Amino acid sequence: MNTRIAWLVGAVVLWALAVGAGAAGKVVVECDRGVPQIAFAAGEIERAAESAKGAVVVVIEIGAAGLGAQGYRIEREGEAKIRVVGGDAVGAMYGGLDVAEAIKLGGVGELTSGEHRPYIARRGIKFNIPLDLRTPSYSDNGDSFQANIPQMWSMEFWRELLDEMARQRYNVLSLWNLHPFPSIVKVPEYPDVALNDVWRTRVKLDETFSLSGNDMVRPGMLKDVEIVKKLSIDEKIRFWREVMQYAKGRGIDVYWFTWNIFVWAAEGKYGITIDRNNPATIAYFRASVRQTVRTYPLLGGMGITAGEQMGSDKGGITKEQWLWRTYGEGIRDALKEQPGREFPLIHRFHQTGQGEILREFKEYPGPFDFSFKYSVAHMHSMTNPPFIKPVLTQMPTGMRTWLTVRNDDIYSFRWGDPDYARDYVKAMPRADRLAGFYMGPDGYCWGREFIDREPETPRQLVMKKQWYSFMLWGRLSYEPGLGNAHFERVLGARFPEVQSRKLYQAWAAASKIVPQATRFFWGDIDLLWFPEACTRHPAPRGFYTVKDFILGSSMPQSGVLNIRQWRDRLSKGVEMGGMTPLEVAEALRAHAGEALGIIKELRASQGGNKELRMTLSDLEAMAHLGNYYAAKILGATDLAVFDRSGKEELRQSAVLHLEAALTHWKKYATVATGQYRPQLLNRIGYVDLNALVAKVQEDVAMARDWRIGSLPGSALKPAQVDTPFRP
Secondary structure, eight states: OOHHHHHHHHHHHHHHHHHHTTTTOEEEEESOTTSHHHHHHHHHHHHHGGGOOSEEEEEEEEOOGGGOTTOEEEEEOSSSEEEEEESSHHHHHHHHHHHHHHHHTTOGGGOOOEEEOOSSSOEEEEEEOOOBTTBOOTTOSSHHHHHHTGGGGOHHHHHHHHHHHHHTTOOEEEEEESSOHHHHOOOTTOTTTSOOSEEEEOSOOOSOSOTTSTTSSOHHHHHSEEEEEOOOHHHHHHHHHHHHHHHHTTTOEEEEEEOSSOOTTTTTSTTOOSOTTOHHHHHHHHHHHHHHHHHOTTEEEEEEOOOTTSOOSSSSSOHHHHHIIIIIHHHHHHHHTSTTOOOOEEEEOSSSOHHHHHHHTTTOSSOEEEEEETTTTBSSSOSSOSTTHHHHHHSOTTOOEEEEEEBOSOSSSOOOOHHHHHHHHHTSOOTTTEEEEEEEOSSSOSSBOOOBSSOOSSOOBHHHHTHHHHHHHHHHHHOTTOOHHHHHHHHHHHOTTSOHHHHHHHHHHHHTHHHHHHHHSOOOSGGGOBTTTTBOOTTTTOBOOHHHHHHOOOOTTSSBOOHHHHHHHHHHTOOOOSBOHHHHHHHHHHHHHHHHHHHHHHHTTOTTOHHHHHHHHHHHHHHHHHHHHHHHHHHHHHHHHHHHHOOHHHHHHHHHHHHHHHHHHHHHHHHHHHHBOOEEETTTEEEOTTTTHHHHHHHHHHHHTOOTTOSSSSSOOOOOSSOOOOO
């Protein structure tokens, strides 16, 4: 009897055993557990089956090549047998995870036969990684990053994160750091650069750090440190090899991304400086890149930036010449020793020009892609952001871009709107232009959360706390045809205390608020708009006043009129030609009212489910925030017209709206701070919603004291909808 026949006989025997155990419920998995991706899926099925009813045999195998990478087919063979056939090990894993989910949802009988393939091939997480005081990320001057430094050196953390990424169908983990090499590699020519142990400063951080990352390590911070973990550089290398091996077993490729030129922990050694024209610096970077590629055979690739520290191209070599001589040549050096290895390089389209990139990297020995900030810093804004259109037009045929999908909108709350996520994914550039995407924030660390007032032990992964959001973006980018009914079933299984349809509706309604507010009041980069706090970086302004709302602009090509445009068209009696501020306010109130009405009903049956209680509070907080923005916009429109007309009733109406806004803000702050502690955020500053009540009160006083003509010019020119943006 050959191996294939024996395997089939074994499956039949197991099926018979499963049927015999049907009264008690039994799920038997037949697969090759020597394949880590399949073993993971089998374990998920078995855990899901612990409370399953009925009997079923699940067979997982790698088979039909026509399915392609990550593809799989579900085959139903009667009521008691399911076969999962993967185009590769990752596809088999995804198919097995589908089965596990169906068992959890109690609907394995409804799992239908069919084929599944990835809509977007590479679906990633952008993770600014706080490795060490001496090798910081771009964001380490924030509380969440400081708290997470020890977690970055914990295999327990990475196993948990990578497992969750696989469950939600993410397959790229991009780790972003200003200068990671001293913490991850030992370069023979520069032995004194490699760092032992993991350091964190005890110095209290503040809001005065540079916005360009060039003072992330201050001398005083190095004078007062704690060693959070004892590790030699050799142990660190073994650690990261283990992380990459585990990631590969979950179908996930790991990339390192850097900004340039940063030389933390290396400056002053071997003649290394931040001078772009310094031959010692060029040689050091080239050797570090070469050694990184050598050291980590499972490293998926690298990403580079012509970044904040590189200055202008006046005098000496250009940015792109420097990047080629360091990263390009370093990778090429390593690949000469590893023939046949494919090593992708991603060049961010940031502070540089496309033509020069292509000239300097024309000899790159492998896949070479661009990367572009797709929604600048705000993925929760428009589902079809316009900013990439010029890049796609100019990009040569055959070249592709990654999308950097920045979430610097929502840090604290549990967001979840399937329709928005699906539409966003489906509006991404077509496949021949798109290499993939990675999403994540600069201002908040997606490690473990450290702001909950009722924390779990250990602290929850942000990815697990905000599981619904990560599920939506991951699952829908793999398969946008996955319907909303599926997500309703997921909510019903997780929160059986309440009606899943109503929870789904409340969650979606509350989650529409931040995108609507951001379309109306646009600050393109993260330091210009943080909607959770109606604020920007503390210098020079901080909290956005009602006057700022009058003078602000809406998101380019969003079809939303700002207040000045609306007032100008109103005074001329012409057609509006877009969504007016009054309509924005009404939409915000409608979303908030729908969410609050359902939440009140759901509260009665939440019982003792802590997660449900906190989820409803997050939705309530977002709803109060929506009411706040609605009232503030109405107050701003009244003041804008009063500034021209002098009609006192408009000023009085503005005061009433802004008093209502104050009431809504107080409710918002009470609910939000009942769950979350204030925190220092990178590039935004210290955010305390209760302390901002005083700023909200100032809007009321501003309206009461408003003098006609307080706005610049007696007849403001309408701002252009298609205003320039900063990439």
